[in-house]
Amino acid sequence: SAEAAKKVEAPPEDVAPMDVRQLLIVQSDSKNKQVGTLTAWQKKDEKWLVKYKDIPVNLGRSGVVSAAQKQEGDGATPAGLYKLRRAFGYESFSISMPYIQVTKQHYWIDDVDSPFYNQLVVGKTAAKSYELMRRKDELYKLGLVIEYNTEPVVAGKGSAIFMHIRKGPGVPTSGCIAMAEKDIKKLLQWLKPEQNPAVCIE
Numbered sequence: 001s002a003e004a005a006k007k008v009e010a011p012p013e014d015v016a017p018m019d020v021r022q023l024l025i026v027q028s029d030s031k032n033k034q035v036g037t038l039t040a041w042q043k044k045d046e047k048w049l050v051k052y053k054d055i056p057v058n059l060g061r062s063g064v065v066s067a068a069q070k071q072e073g074d075g076a077t078p079a080g081l082y083k084l085r086r087a088f089g090y091e092s093f094s095i096s097m098p099y100i101q102v103t104k105q106h107y108w109i110d111d112v113d114s115p116f117y118n119q120l121v122v123g124k125t126a127a128k129s130y131e132l133m134r135r136k137d138e139l140y141k142l143g144l145v146i147e148y149n150t151e152p153v154v155a156g157k158g159s160a161i162f163m164h165i166r167k168g169p170g171v172p173t174s175g176c177i178a179m180a181e182k183d184i185k186k187l188l189q190w191l192k193p194e195q196n197p198a199v200c201i202e
Helices: 002-009 181-190
Strands: 022-028 037-046 047-058 079-089 100-101 106-109 119-121 130-131 141-144 162-164 176-177 198-201
Touching: 022 047, 037 181, 047 181, 141 181, 162 181
Parallel strands: 022 198, 079 100, 162 176
Antiparallel strands: 022 037, 037 047, 047 176, 079 141, 079 198, 106 119, 106 130, 141 162
């Protein structure tokens, strides 16, 4: 719609803190809340320029909810502005962002009673539930940690919110933001830690 296009074209001054110079804006579709689009913005000489636009993304099966409403296991993607500080994947991948090559020994803890809730751990864990980061499918072949509920971690407010490869067009996630492999690859190659990248989920 013309309205949606206009909304995307507005530069993100109102949502981006001063130090953020790369911003991903994810907007859910007004009719189908399980999908949306991503626009990547670069701040250059104090002006915001669109780097990538209309990247299709899949969102949580329960759509987007406010961070205040977000709960562990609710299948919702948390709205808000979050830092992007670390990437992960199965193979070695030369990018500017800190990158963790995950193995079968890497677990992301989603057990609300664990002292390591919403943290990446390496090696055996006593946690009752977790996500294996080296999955049997390709979903985590490339990914980016969305720093939601990471500092401080609040037990039960949701864990393992990532950007990763989608299962297929329009297939909802458990709360993550998923996209085609080619799209996440170009974002990861573009993002630079010194630009203080962030994502704004609307």
